[in-house]
Amino acid sequence: MHVATKALVLRGVDYKESDKILTLLTQDQGKLTASARGCRKKGSPLAAGCQLLSWGELVLYDYQGRWTVKEASPERIFQGVRDDLDKLALACYFAEVTELLAVEGEPNPQLLSLILNSLHALDKLHKPLALVKAAFELKAMCLAGYEPLLEGCAVCGAEQPEEPRFHLREGVLHCARCRDQVGEGISMPINSQALRAMEHIAYGDPKRLFSFQAEGEGLRQLGDLTEAYLHTQLERGFRTLDFYKQLQVEAPTLS
Ligand SMILES: [Zn+2]
Numbered sequence: 206m207h208v209a210t211k212a213l214v215l216r217g218v219d220y221k222e223s224d225k226i227l228t229l230l231t232q233d234q235g236k237l238t239a240s241a242r243g244c245r246k247k248g249s250p251l252a253a254g255c256q257l258l259s260w261g262e263l264v265l266y267d268y269q270g271r272w273t274v275k276e277a278s279p280e281r282i283f284q285g286v287r288d289d290l291d292k293l294a295l296a297c298y299f300a301e302v303t304e305l306l307a308v309e310g311e312p313n314p315q316l317l318s319l320i321l322n323s324l325h326a327l328d329k330l331h332k333p334l335a336l337v338k339a340a341f342e343l344k345a346m347c348l349a350g351y352e353p354l355l356e357g358c359a360v361c362g363a364e365q366p367e368e369p370r371f372h373l374r375e376g377v378l379h380c381a382r383c384r385d386q387v388g389e390g391i392s393m394p395i396n397s398q399a400l401r402a403m404e405h406i407a408y409g410d411p412k413r414l415f416s417f418q419a420e421g422e423g424l425r426q427l428g429d430l431t432e433a434y435l436h437t438q439l440e441r442g443f444r445t446l447d448f449y450k451q452l453q454v455e456a457p458t459l460s
Pocket residue numbers: 358359360361362363366379380382383
């Protein structure tokens with residue numbers, strides 16, 4: 206059976222002499238694994254459309270539950286991301302998180318749109334990488350069912366919590382003095398700029414996901430919070446993130 210679907214290549218592993226095994230996020234079938242035979246041969250018509258982070262129309266063939274890529278017509282390859290090692294490393298982290306959250310056989314248009322918009326932001330929007338990263342992380346958590354509660358203190362109900370903090374495991378805002386009643390686990394301080402940014406990301410129009418201001422200490426707090434929140438909720442780290450952070454340490458001027 207042949208199926209045509211739009212798809213993003215989340216991961217590609219070399220296989221045999223000239224093949225690749227691809228992890229795809231497809232529009233119609235959710236996550237899917239497919240082999241791309243001969244795509245590493247020079248001049249293969251599959252080469253461009255089967256590279257990592259390529260988005261386009263694929264024709265897939267299903268034989269006894271195994272998918273093979275028959276045709277690949279790339280529409281976006283996010284060249285600006287490929288040309289910049291920091292952006293590429295961050296994009297690979299987005300892809301690894303997306304692969305974890307996506308489910309086989311279940312289309313997830315919101316998650317697909319989140320990663321495509323995030324890749325577009327890295328490619329074209331000239332936003333700080335830390336801002337794009339924070340927006341992706343928090344929105345991904347919202348889509349995975351971990352939308353944070355940011356409207357006032359979760360304990361006493363104060364609309365403007367005093368010395369506000371964000372509890373990572375519970376995903377709630379609270380005042381410093383209400384700390385003991387939130388439960389065990391880590392709470393991180395959150396200033397007003399970081400809080401406004403989190404509200405924008407979590408509750409705002411997804412089409413304007415990256416249209417918020419955060420800089421200096423606010424952006425640093427926001428980034429620390431969204432990263433720690435994602436890791437706390439998913440209970441794991443990501444080797445692609447480790448690599449991205451290593452680049453920031455080695456070349457701080459590029460961050
Ligand atoms: Zn309180």
